[in-house]
Amino acid sequence: MAHDPDSAHAEAEDSHKDRVREERVRDERGVGARLGGAVRETVVVLAMALTLSFVVKTFLIQAFFIPSESMQNTLLVGDRVVVSKLTPGPFELKRGDIVVFADPGDWLSPTPVTNRGAVLNGLRDAMMFVGLLPDTSEGHLIKRVIGMPGDHVQCCDAEGRLLVNGEPIEESAYLKPGVNPSDMEFDITVPSGRMWVMGDNRSDSSDSRYHDPGGTGSDGSVPLDLVVGKAVVTVWPFDRAGRLSTHEDVFSQVPDAGSNRSLGLPVREPHSS
Structure with a gap:
């Protein structure tokens, strides 16, 4: 074929x-x-x-946005800070620490929220919720710890300095230049489980002093369980990025709460051998 x-x-x-x-x-x-x-x-x-x-x-950590001038010049409006949630907790809260805490009650005035539309608002809230955006700080404040539980805090001595447990403290290292330690007199003892906080810009800080009508420290002091954490570094803007100091030297000579010295009682010095 x-x-x-x-x-x-x-x-x-x-x-x-x-x-x-x-x-x-x-x-x-x-x-x-x-x-x-x-x-x-x-x-x-x-x-x-x-x-x-x-x-x-x-x-562990959370970023926050600084919305006010109360911590100038340590922190400026628009700064972003990182807050360690390990303080208080594994690490002890101390005098001089800068802390973020929830509003103890009517310390903050209502702040308008910028409306960018449902989609962008939802995206912003979701990113803040998971930590990809810094918290807007709504409902939170940031101040410096001046007194811990039991501390006797007073304003002021003859030189205009605060006294903590009878010891005058020199705060020029962090106070805004030209601002007095306090223009309001007070004499309080910090209750148990609470702290006395003040801004570094004392002339423009609605802090413990202005929320203590009884003058005893019971209302103006902040419950420790409202503390979100300790601010440790500034991360934005880049030219201001760096570690935030607690200025431990300012409080290094302050005696423990309840000691004879803090109560204004005579202190017996040990005999030399």
């Missing part, structure tokens, strides 16, 4: 087309599989990153 070259060529061409189609299908499936794998991997990585960010924000 005679061989038909045209038929053989047609069969070969059909076979080639079939192979090309099969290879194209395999390639498309491969690309789809690779794309699907990449999408799944990206989703997993994003989910892990968001979870890690939320855990870090909840238990």
Whole structure:
């Protein structure tokens, strides 16, 4: 039987087309599989990153935005600070620490929230919730700890300095230049479980002094359980980035609360041998 070259060529061409189609299908499936794998991997990585960010924000550190002038010149309006949530906790809260705390009750005036639309508002709130954006500080304040539980805090001695447990403290290292330690006199003892806080810009800080109508320290002091954490570094703007000092030397000579010296009683010096 005679061989038909045209038929053989047609069969070969059909076979080639079939192979090309099969290879194209395999390639498309491969690309789809690779794309699907990449999408799944990206989703997993994003989910892990968001979870890690939320855990870090909840238990370790959180960024806050400075909205007012009460801590000038230590902190300026618009600064971003990182707050360690390990203080108080594993690390002890001390005099001189800068702390962020929830409003103890009517310390803050209502602040208008910028409305950027439902989508952008929701995105902003979600990113703040997981810690990808600094908290706007709504409902929170930032001040410096001046007195711890049991401390006797007074304003002021003959030189205009605050006294803590009878010891005058020199605050020029952090007070805004030209501002007095306090233009309001007070004489309080910090109740148990609370702290006495003041801004570094004493002329423009609605702090413990202005929320203690009884003059005893019971109302103006802040419950320790409202403390979010200790501000440790400024991260924005870059030219102001750096560690925030607690100025431990300012309080280094302050005696413990309840000691004879803090109560104004005579102190018996030990005899030399």
